[in-house]
Amino acid sequence: MAIIRNGSPRQSLSPDPRTPSEFEGSPTWHGRDAETEYVSETASYDHYDTNDGDEKKTGTYIWRTVGDSKVRSAHAERNGKTYSWDDPPEGGHPGEAPNCRCRAEDVKNSKECKELKNAIENAKLQIEDNRKDVKQARKNVLEGQREYVRLEEEFLTLVATLGLSDLAKRGGNTLSRLKKALGILGVVDRFHEIELAFYAMEDAKKDIVAYRKTLNNQQQILNDSIRQFLELTRNNDEMCRN
Numbered sequence: 612m613a614i615i616r617n618g619s620p621r622q623s624l625s626p627d628p629r630t631p632s633e634f635e636g637s638p639t640w641h642g643r644d645a646e647t648e649y650v651s652e653t654a655s656y657d658h659y660d661t662n663d664g665d666e667k668k669t670g671t672y673i674w675r676t677v678g679d680s681k682v683r684s685a686h687a688e689r690n691g692k693t694y695s696w697d698d699p700p701e702g703g704h705p706g707e708a709p710n711c712r713c714r715a716e717d718v719k720n721s722k723e724c725k726e727l728k729n730a731i732e733n734a735k736l737q738i739e740d741n742r743k744d745v746k747q748a749r750k751n752v753l754e755g756q757r758e759y760v761r762l763e764e765e766f767l768t769l770v771a772t773l774g775l776s777d778l779a780k781r782g783g784n785t786l787s788r789l790k791k792a793l794g795i796l797g798v799v800d801r802f803h804e805i806e807l808a809f810y811a812m813e814d815a816k817k818d819i820v821a822y823r824k825t826l827n828n829q830q831q832i833l834n835d836s837i838r839q840f841l842e843l844t845r846n847n848d849e850m851c852r853n
């Protein structure tokens with residue numbers, strides 16, 4: 612066994628880049644420090660990523676702790692602060708100190724998170740605007756209904772003053788029926804007045820239909836903006852949790 616591990620040709624063909632001593636120093640070797648909790652795959656991966664040495668990291672990163680009570684206070688203080696890969700703080704980069712579960716967050720990722728946060732704020736404002744629009748649209752429907760009731764009353768009152776209420780209540784072609792009756796009564800000159808009142812009432816009915824349609828549209832827009840907000844929030848939770 613020892614011969615194979617230390618000098619077999621097979622080993623040189625596919626060498627294990629991690630020597631036993633590196634395993635010992637790795638963050639998965641826990642039990643000594645304050646940050647003793649089980650170290651996740653991600654945390655140890657980050658650690659290897661920074662120390663494998665093939666590719667030296669450049670630029671800056673944001674220090675992120677896992678955020679629980681076991682994080683050592685020196686690292687808790689670094690949470691959210693920016694450091695340079697060229698200039699490690701005391702004790703090393705995230706994940707380098709024994710049992711450290713901290714990680715280095717890409718500054719690029721952090722930029723995306725900032726944009727995402729802005730998008731979420733905008734989505735909130737959008738929802739507020741859309742809520743106002745829905746409220747206004749609902750108000751228009753109610754006002755339209757009130758207006759219809761008012762105009763209907765006006766029309767029926769006018770017909771009643773001519774003693775023709777019964778004719779107005781029947782279905783079918785109300786106007787031609789009323790016109791005929793006015794002719795019989797010898798007051799066909801009142802027809803124009805009745806016609807105007809009738810069409811005002813009918814127009815109000817059409818307005819209600821239009822207001823209802825607008826209300827439905829506005830509600831749809833509001834629902835879409837809420838969905839959009841939830842999606843952004845989900846992305847934020849996945850991508851940008853600290």
Ligand SMILES: [Zn+2]
Nearest residue numbers: 686711712713
């Ligand atoms: Zn740490």
